[in-house]
Amino acid sequence: MIKVYTEELVHRFDHGWLKGSHIFSFGEYYDPANTAFGPMRVCNDDIIAPGKGFGAHPHSDMEIVSIILSGVLRHEDNLGNVAESSFGGIQRMSAGTGVIHTEHNPSKDEPVRLLQLWFMPAVRGSKPSYRAGKYRTEKLDGALVPVVSTEGSDEIVEIGQDMTIYLGRLFGGQSLAFHQEAGRRIFVYVIEGSLEVSGSKLNSGDSARIEEEESVRLATSEPAFVMLIDLP
Numbered sequence: 001m002i003k004v005y006t007e008e009l010v011h012r013f014d015h016g017w018l019k020g021s022h023i024f025s026f027g028e029y030y031d032p033a034n035t036a037f038g039p040m041r042v043c044n045d046d047i048i049a050p051g052k053g054f055g056a057h058p059h060s061d062m063e064i065v066s067i068i069l070s071g072v073l074r075h076e077d078n079l080g081n082v083a084e085s086s087f088g089g090i091q092r093m094s095a096g097t098g099v100i101h102t103e104h105n106p107s108k109d110e111p112v113r114l115l116q117l118w119f120m121p122a123v124r125g126s127k128p129s130y131r132a133g134k135y136r137t138e139k140l141d142g143a144l145v146p147v148v149s150t151e152g153s154d155e156i157v158e159i160g161q162d163m164t165i166y167l168g169r170l171f172g173g174q175s176l177a178f179h180q181e182a183g184r185r186i187f188v189y190v191i192e193g194s195l196e197v198s199g200s201k202l203n204s205g206d207s208a209r210i211e212e213e214e215s216v217r218l219a220t221s222e223p224a225f226v227m228l229i230d231l232p
Helices: none
Strands: 002-005 011-014 018-022 040-048 053-059 063-070 073-077 082-085 089-094 099-104 112-119 129-134 145-149 164-170 175-179 185-197 200-203 207-211 215-219 224-231
Touching: 002 200, 040 185, 063 073, 063 164, 073 089, 073 129, 082 089, 082 129, 089 145, 164 175, 164 215, 200 207, 215 224
Parallel strands: none
Antiparallel strands: 002 207, 011 018, 018 040, 040 112, 053 099, 063 089, 063 112, 073 082, 073 099, 089 129, 145 164, 164 224, 175 215, 185 200, 185 207, 185 215, 185 224
16 A cells, blocks of 8 residues: 655745755644654654754654755764764664754855654663764665664664665666565655656655555656655
């Protein structure tokens, strides 16, 4: 079963210093029929203006992932972590029993675009932790590359949930098949371009929530940048 959410159905916002879209209920946008997909709670496609950002605020019992698409994102927290990430960078914060952090764009002239994703943890009340990782962007061409997973590595950021986040870039005429175990879910988000997901057409900003499908085919006639998440 594939349910497509077109870009026209998502919540668009523009606060001047921050603009983008909320794929799930978030902040002032609330739809009781659109609050979660498995452990996934948030998928925000944000653009932060130069010199702006989120001041100090707390989180607890949430796995928070920021995927930087362009520009630079700076993170600071009360655990002593400080990091700046650009395209190819991943920031993961396991909030656990509680953490306070800030996120902002340190550039004076360039906006930063990022995807921020929130997931419920497999275990609540864990010790807070943070990691900034980086993958090789050239590996995305013609492939689905794991960048966040339960089992981390040098180029894969570990996360406290039974899931994997993949990124990939397809060019005209390319297709990829993704297979997973029965009983799991797949979330697809088109970052740029357009593609077909098992016959369903998705454009930039569209997403798909897939259940009861052990195989999914991604195909495109034009360049596309896509995120796929394998979820319990």
